[in-house]
Amino acid sequence: MTTREKNPSATAPAADPVRNHGSVFWAVSDCWNITRRTLTHYQRHPSAVVWQLGFPILSVLLYGYVFGSAMKVPGGGDYREFLMPGMFAMTMAMGFMNTAVAVVTDAAKGVVDRFRSMPMAPSAFASGRGAADLVVAAAELTILAVTALLMGWRADGGVMAGLGAFGLLLLLRFSLIWVGVWLGMLVPTPEAAGGLYAVAFPVTMISSTFVAPSLMPGWLGTIAAWNPISSTATATRDLFGNPVAGGDTWVEEHALLMAVVWPLVITLVFLPLAVRRFQRLSR
Amino acid sequence: MPMPKTGSGSASGYAVLAEGVVKRYRGRGKGGTEKRALDGFDLAVRPGTVHGLLGPNGAGKTTAVRVLATLLRYDAGRAEVAGLDVGREPRRVRSRIGLTGQYAAVDEGLTGRQNLEMFGRLFHLGNRRARQRAGELLDRFDLTEAADKGAKEYSGGMRRRLDLASSMILQPDVLFLDEPTTGLDPRGRGEVWDAVRALVAGGTTVLLTTQYLDEADRLASHITVIDRGRAIADDTPDALKNRVGGDRIEVVAADAGDLDAVARTVDRVAGGGLVVTDAATRRVHAQVADRVAALTEVARSLQDDAIAVEDIGLRRPSLDDVFLRLTGHGTAPEVEHRAAEHQDPGRRDPESHDTENHDSAEVAAA
Secondary structure, eight states: OOSSOSOHHHHSOOSOGGGGSOHHHHHHHHHHHHHHHHHHHHHHOTHHHHHHHHHHHHHHHIIIIISGGGOOOTTOOOHHHHHHHHHHHHHHHHHHHHHHHHHHHHHHTTHHHHHHTSSSOTTHHHHHHHHHHHHHHHHHHHHHHHHHHHTTOOOOSOHHHHHHHHHHHHHHHHHHHHHHHHHHHHSSSHHHHHTHHHHHHHHHHSSTTTSOGGGSOHHHHHHHHHSHHHHHHHHHHHHHTOOOOOOSSHHHHTHHHHHHHHHHHHHHHHHHHHHHHHHGGGO | OOOOOOSOOOTTSOSEEEEEEEEEEOOSSTTOOOEEEEEEEEEEEOTTSEEEEEOOTTSSHHHHHHHHTTSSOOSEEEEEETTEETTTOHHHHHTTEEEEOSSOOOOTTSBHHHHHHHHHHHTTOOHHHHHHHHHHHHHHTTOSTTTTSBGGGSOHHHHHHHHHHHHTTTOOSEEEEESTTTTOOHHHHHHHHHHHHHHHHTTOEEEEEESOHHHHHHHOSEEEEEETTEEEEEEOHHHHHHHHOSOEEEEEESSGGGHHHHHHHHHHHHTSSOEEEEGGGTEEEEEOSSHHHHHHHHHHHHHHTTOOEEEEEEEOOOHHHHHHHHHSSOOSOHHHHHHHHHSSTTOOOTTOOOOOOTTTOEEEOO
């Protein structure tokens, strides 16, 4: 090991480069570097995406082929056509777990502290995380959609409607980034974050993902209909031109509206909570 | 307009300065008790030195480092790092410091090189400069061979070195090392010590917290002892040891049954000093005025009385003795550090039965 740098002034970078650009420039640049970090993780271990998609693909096989023949879609239509958009919505919804686990892992390993002790933009940790999660979510949706197409799923709603449907799915994922960041700062260890699955799983099940709420017992159907995942699932079914199985409640009739409103509400609640949680680290 | 990098840059001439710093933690729930993690903490670190911050568990070492490294806001007092006010200009302080916390804060999903390049870009070096700097640091910290392996596959010592390298990207004026060798094997500790010495030779000021007194003894030229959120002593390691007194004679009895007899002999020769008996290690020690005469006399009379001894010798007071004297209690991980002190340099044996606890060490009055 060399004992000293030959010429510290020549090799050591400038001490105060923060001044060379405006803060917006660095907020964007730092965000991109954090995004790039997560994408590099996937580049080094591409199989991680496949593992994450194992659950939805297995669910499609189980529900589509094992239970499928026993499932009925109110108003008629093919069950597998009904199932796929629900699967997309559920995958987006479960994505908050990826965010939470990544955040708590960084916090537990001291990486968050290192970032906070550096002259980078304080917002970059969360914004970069979120941007990376959206890129990964888009990749997941693409893989799922191709898988669905191979299984015979068809979207006949037109290109614009199809893109709109993917937009709604990503909007749901976006809003849940903040739930994930907030939970990631709340739970003490990555192991504890794993326990969130036990809560998340029923929440995603009590929705229109697999079964139309109108087929459930009254009270359960109401909860399922008001589940934000149901609104996104129903709206995307509509846009993809798949069987909708819409109920006659207000929330089901306004699925498209609610597929926009829900994510906005979730963002409005959890983004400030996540920011506050982050700021409380210095208290 | 970059500040001149003089290493201190401070009007006070200190690289780190804390005056009467108070940090309160509110207890959980309503009416929770308030805890003062720092309670009027003072610290002055000269540029270009390693300054040890020692104290028992919960004394406030980590809180002090987190406050100075801008991770925690303090409630009262004044704190300056590299001449900049920590409370008022945290962002500028951050471009002058490096922090290596209790865990190696590296991204295990990236290679060593990718880690350093990412941190370099986040230090706003730009792609090209970040790449170049990563190469320099990998070389300097002996990580070039493992540069393109995942950090997950690194040994504890390598991960620590990568962690240190990440803290050194901007060649900071002040480097905070919070228990940098906790959990490392002896080889890892040696590697980290070498790295720290090299950094200081390059002009960096280091504030080192540690629970291992031998570590502070080896690295630090100045030591502040902290207890209950306050600095209770501040001096060079030698001056601190002198404060406790001169040399000590130490006898390890071969048979625990002889301890009392050994203690009586040592007491007679030491003449008035406190004789400390530690039953767990069959060890008796006391301060002596004339070291050679005392050693000769104790050895002769033990032989005359036919008391078998396993070991007998003189030693300088350790920082452990300083600790006991200053705080009234020893360090928490007693086992580990005592073992390190009495075995090979840097060797640590967690299985050691040396469970001496100063709180309960019998003190035989003269």
